[in-house]
Amino acid sequence: MAAVLLETKKLTFVYPGQPESSRPALKEIDLEVCAGEYIALMGANGSGKSTLLKQFNALLRPTGGAVFVDGLSTADDHCIPQIRSLCGMIFQNPDNQIVGTTVEEDVAFGLENRAVPPPEIRRRVAAALELLGIAHRAGFPPHQLSGGEKQRVALAGLLALRPRCLLLDEPTAMLDPAGQAVLLEAVQRLNREQGITVIQATHYPEEAALAGRVLLLENGLLLKEGPPNDILSDLPLLRSLGLGSTAAGELAYLLRRDGMPLPGGILHNRELAVQLCLYAQKN
Amino acid sequence: MLICTKKLSYTYMPGTSFKVEALREIDLSIDRGSFTVLLGPSGSGKSTLLQLLGGLLRPTEGAIFIDGRRLQYRRRELRELRRRVGLVFQEPERQFFCETLYDEIAFAPRNFALPPGTVKERVEQALQQVGLDDPALLQRSPFQLSAGQQRLAAIAAVLAMQPRLLLLDEPTAGLDQAGQRKLFALLQQLNRRPGFTVVVVTHRLDRVASLADYYLVLDRGGLLMEGSPGEIFSRAEELHRCGLSLPPVMLLMHELIAAGLPFSPVLYSIEEARREINAWRKKVARP
Ligand SMILES: Nc1ncnc2c1ncn2[C@@H]1O[C@H](COP(=O)(O)OP(=O)(O)OP(=O)(O)O)[C@@H](O)[C@H]1O
Ligand SMILES: Nc1ncnc2c1ncn2[C@@H]1O[C@H](COP(=O)(O)OP(=O)(O)OP(=O)(O)O)[C@@H](O)[C@H]1O
Ligand SMILES: [Mg+2]
Ligand SMILES: [Mg+2]
Numbered sequence: 001m002a003a004v005l006l007e008t009k010k011l012t013f014v015y016p017g018q019p020e021s022s023r024p025a026l027k028e029i030d031l032e033v034c035a036g037e038y039i040a041l042m043g044a045n046g047s048g049k050s051t052l053l054k055q056f057n058a059l060l061r062p063t064g065g066a067v068f069v070d071g072l073s074t075a076d077d078h079c080i081p082q083i084r085s086l087c088g089m090i091f092q093n094p095d096n097q098i099v100g101t102t103v104e105e106d107v108a109f110g111l112e113n114r115a116v117p118p119p120e121i122r123r124r125v126a127a128a129l130e131l132l133g134i135a136h137r138a139g140f141p142p143h144q145l146s147g148g149e150k151q152r153v154a155l156a157g158l159l160a161l162r163p164r165c166l167l168l169d170e171p172t173a174m175l176d177p178a179g180q181a182v183l184l185e186a187v188q189r190l191n192r193e194q195g196i197t198v199i200q201a202t203h204y205p206e207e208a209a210l211a212g213r214v215l216l217l218e219n220g221l222l223l224k225e226g227p228p229n230d231i232l233s234d235l236p237l238l239r240s241l242g243l244g245s246t247a248a249g250e251l252a253y254l255l256r257r258d259g260m261p262l263p264g265g266i267l268h269n270r271e272l273a274v275q276l277c278l279y280a281q282k283n
Numbered sequence: 284m285l286i287c288t289k290k291l292s293y294t295y296m297p298g299t300s301f302k303v304e305a306l307r308e309i310d311l312s313i314d315r316g317s318f319t320v321l322l323g324p325s326g327s328g329k330s331t332l333l334q335l336l337g338g339l340l341r342p343t344e345g346a347i348f349i350d351g352r353r354l355q356y357r358r359r360e361l362r363e364l365r366r367r368v369g370l371v372f373q374e375p376e377r378q379f380f381c382e383t384l385y386d387e388i389a390f391a392p393r394n395f396a397l398p399p400g401t402v403k404e405r406v407e408q409a410l411q412q413v414g415l416d417d418p419a420l421l422q423r424s425p426f427q428l429s430a431g432q433q434r435l436a437a438i439a440a441v442l443a444m445q446p447r448l449l450l451l452d453e454p455t456a457g458l459d460q461a462g463q464r465k466l467f468a469l470l471q472q473l474n475r476r477p478g479f480t481v482v483v484v485t486h487r488l489d490r491v492a493s494l495a496d497y498y499l500v501l502d503r504g505g506l507l508m509e510g511s512p513g514e515i516f517s518r519a520e521e522l523h524r525c526g527l528s529l530p531p532v533m534l535l536m537h538e539l540i541a542a543g544l545p546f547s548p549v550l551y552s553i554e555e556a557r558r559e560i561n562a563w564r565k566k567v568a569r570p
Contacts, residue, residue, distance in 0.1 A: 015427065022419065043459075045435070045457075046428075046429040050429060092430040093376060095376070140301060146326045147452075147453065170456075173456040173457050174373070177486060178528075179325055179526065180486075203457065242462070243460050247553065250553050251556055251560075254553065269535045269538040269539075273539050273542035276539060277542050277543065279564075283567045283568050
């Protein structure tokens with residue numbers, strides 16, 4: 001059993017300036033994430049996904065309960081630099097993240113901050129830009145990029161830092177299909193080959209299906225968790241939360257409701273193809 | 284309104300070393316009442332084109348014609364254009380400048396000098412149309428909303444203007460499934476009104492594919508394809524080469540067909556796929 005990397009104990013959070021009577025953005029969340037896990041965070045708009053991710057790099061800190069990263073409490077000011085170097089985050093809005101005057105500087109920023117030697121910085125920056133297909137924009141001012149280009153710059157800056165845990169807030173929302181595939185493959189490879197822990201907030205069931213565990217948030221509560229095949233085939237629950245499943249998952253659910261004998265847990269196109277072929281053979 | 288462009292070009296920072304030719308000699312037309320989807324890989328010029336169509340950028344070369352008249356960028360013309368055309372930005376927070384969500388949505392109706400009662404009605408209607416009608420949010424700053432709530436707010440602010448032409452840049456990015464479903468049902472309903480035109484930029488074709496009647500595909504600043512859904516999606520190879528993909532239900536049907544099942548490759552919605560498979564089931568189930 002791998003070591004616990006992230007832990008929350010009765011984590012509750014109310015945004016500053018909100019009336020005391022208002023609903024907390026997170027409510028009594030108990031969660032353990034082991035090193036090397038790949039987790040998808042799903043939930044309707046406003047359910048608390050971004051708020052939860054920001055707790056793990058101490059950008060926000062609990063108003064009740066506690067959050068530990070590798071055993072360090074985010075409430076302890078002395079631990080924050082270490083927590084931030086363990087857990088790197090990309091925000092939902094890449095504009096909030098851009099600091100450099102050129103793309104190259106922007107991606108190098110975190111490394112310079114950590115006093116990485118310049119030749120190593122150059123190597124890592126070049127590799128990250130190459131990986132995400134934006135090397136041709138290296139000398140450009142980052143604020144003048146297209147939406148998808150900015151999102152890739154933010155991710156390059158994070159990957160160059162090589163944190164042990166990646167906190168990804170809807171990282172593919174503005175990428176084209178090829179860009180989505182490149183990003184998801186890169187993240188999966190880091191997880192598989194280097195044991196990097198990943199927590200990814202997403203509205204796309206296809207992406208959640210790639211994770212080892214899916215967490216469902218509702219109004220700040222951790223409602224349910226489990227492997228993608230369980231969570232993403234519970235269509236009645238997903239729909240009641242304003243969510244859905246993959247195309248194959250949705251279709252399999254409807255066909256079963258129409259009386260077709262299909263097994264549960266179908267999420268991928270190929271799985272549905274296999275089951276329909278088996279059905280044809282039996283009849 | 285009918286929009287067409289003649290050799291429309293746009294260059295960012297011309298004459299500097301950062302010059303980017305974002306669009307080159309685009310000839311296109313968007314029919315009154317159509318539902319057009321603008322596709323293209325990242326950086327191909329989609330957002331630039333949308334801002335040109337909305338009159339927010341001025342062509343560096345070429346021209347835009349609205350109902351046959353060439354847009355001259357006179358102040359009166361632009362004011363008229365702003366009344367009829369609503370543009371929702373790709374980055375919703377670029378649109379916000381008011382203290383509260385309520386004021387943000389009320390801005391355009393107030394600006395048109397509508398009576399206070401009408402302003403209130405429009406705000407309530409717009410928030411309800413996008414599903415952001417939680418009264419707890421009204422007095423909050425738009426920046427204190429979740430990302431998806433911000434996008435819904437940006438869409439509501441534009442709907443409150445009651446435009447005749449809606450230009451939406453990645454409107455579903457960050458929305459949950461229920462929000463996406465609601466948005467597309469609304470767009471379909473608006474589009475049924477005579478002359479109401481919708482143009483959507485998106486990378487996700489799951490919901491929009493069964494609504495759109497026309498597609499424009501940009502690649503590196505040029506118009507690569509235009510046509511009906513059937514015409515565009517029969518060129519899967521070319522789409523794939525520039526980093527694009529087919530609608531998810533089509534990909535699913537392709538997989539079933541590749542496994543030897545006798546289905547049609549041109550279906551755009553889960554419901555169509557469900558009907559097709561159920562019909563097939565009746566046939567194979569016969570003893
Ligand atoms: N700065 C803030 N001040 C006050 N309330 C906030 C602030 N940011 C978010 N909230 C509220 O906290 C709740 C949780 O927001 P959060 O951004 O975590 O949701 P989310 O699950 O990430 O949603 P989305 O899918 O839209 O990104 C929401 O109700 C939101 O309105
Ligand atoms: N303000 C700007 N200044 C300079 N160049 C820009 C600016 N905005 C965009 N560009 C460049 O113009 C090209 C087209 O950008 P545009 O934003 O129109 O692309 P897009 O198709 O909307 O891409 P995405 O899918 O990533 O949003 C890109 O190469 C981009 O880097
Ligand atoms: Mg969020
Ligand atoms: Mg864009």
